[in-house]
Amino acid sequence: MRRLFSALLSLLCLLSWLPAAHAQQSNLQADDGVLVLGRVSDDPKAHYDQLKPLLDYVIPRMASVGIRSGRILMARDPQQMASYLRRGRVDWINETAGNAAILEQRGVAHAFLITEREGAVRYHTVFFVRRDSPIQTLKDLAGHSIAFQNPYSTSAYFLPAAQLLSDGLALELLLSPMDKPASDRVGYVFARTELNITTWVHKRLVDVGVLSNLDWINPTRMPPTFAQDFRVIGRTPDVPRALMLTRTGLAPNVQARLQEVLMEAARDPDAGEALRRFMKTAHFVPITDTDKQVLQQLGRDVRRVNTEVE
Known part of the structure; x- marks a missing residue:
């Protein structure tokens, strides 16, 4: 009787677990095909208005790699954004060179494009x-x-x-x-x-x-x-003005298509308003080997500032 009672109890536990497991699997499937654009923000409403037009432009052009919808997720500081990237809650972001170097050092993201802002690709x-x-x-x-x-x-x-x-x-x-x-x-x-x-x-x-x-x-x-x-x-010295980054682990075909869409945007009249509202961006350019070396040095500099100053 004890063995029968134990077997029945195990069966009940299994039956109670199955709906939850099915719901979890359904949620995972529902999240497939969603591309999340992130931003570190102290003014979420203003920054949402900057990001949304670019997201609306990009998402329809990502269908060939399985992207069907997009979302925006704000972080209060770079530390929270690093957590979002590590957990896969954010897929791509635009950041300054210093914060980009920090995220690359932590292994949670990597830069793939430079953003022109205010007529400049690099600044000092x-x-x-x-x-x-x-x-x-x-x-x-x-x-x-x-x-x-x-x-x-x-x-x-x-x-x-x-x-x-x-x-x-x-x-x-x-x-x-x-x-x-x-x-x-x-x-x-x-x-x-x-x-x-x-x-x-x-x-x-x-x-x-x-x-x-x-x-x-x-x-x-x-x-x-x-x-x-x-x-x-x-x-x-000069550093890149701003950078586009994707999270570590994002599917290579998704990143490749995202890079293609963003680089083509400057030649697409339909992208004009989205780029203008995205911090007055004119176009995106590929990262050179020199830029990568600059970011690596900046990463070392940021680490030194954090250690010796803060």
């Missing part, structure tokens, strides 16, 4: 001071303060911080723009926006500011009345 950082500043070169920055933008910015944090470390300078976080660093260190603060950076330098709250060369000539970020009082004291 410029360091600037007031014209009456005693600072002449980056070597003079010890004992002075610098304004970065935020901890995720390529041109206004990773690139300039790595450049200063390469020049043998040590950095320390200041409590505020009013705080002063040790005489043998460069003090830094995060200003949050490009306009804040230029304003803080102009008002002498900090000694040095950093901007991309594109922001340097953008009057909404560098007011002309400020620019006439500034001079450039240094710059970083």
Whole structure:
């Protein structure tokens, strides 16, 4: 009787498991053919409006590789996006060079196209001071303060911080723009926006500011009345402006077709509005071997900044 009771109990457990297993399998099948576009965002609504037209353009052109629909998934920071990519919840993203290098280092994604933004495929950082500043070169920055933008910015944090470390300078976080660093260190603060950076330098709250060369000539970020009082004291090497990445493990035929669709978009009149709304993108270009080397070096620089600065 005990053996019979045990057998009946096992049968009941099996029968209760089968519907759940069938539902799980149905969900997996329902997810097949869905391509998910991701974005790290602090303003999901605005960024959704940027991404949706491009997604709507791409998805119908992916039918030949089994893609039938698309979704958008936002992450609050690069760490959450890395988790989404690792778990297969996001298939492709557009990122700055610094964050792209981080994701490649973690093995969760790889870059396959460069995105042109604001008329540029590559860009760099410029360091600037007031014209009456005693600072002449980056070597003079010890004992002075610098304004970065935020901890995720390529041109206004990773690139300039790595450049200063390469020049043998040590950095320390200041409590505020009013705080002063040790005489043998460069003090830094995060200003949050490009306009804040230029304003803080102009008002002498900090000694040095950093901007991309594109922001340097953008009057909404560098007011002309400020620019006439500034001079450039240094710059970083060029890096790709932005990159398209796919998650590790995405089917090769899906990535190949996605690359084909995106590269053809610049020649397709139907893609004009989608590209314009996608951060004013003009076209996508293949990554060269030089670009790959630059990203590898940037990855090492980002790791050094994370280790020695943060």
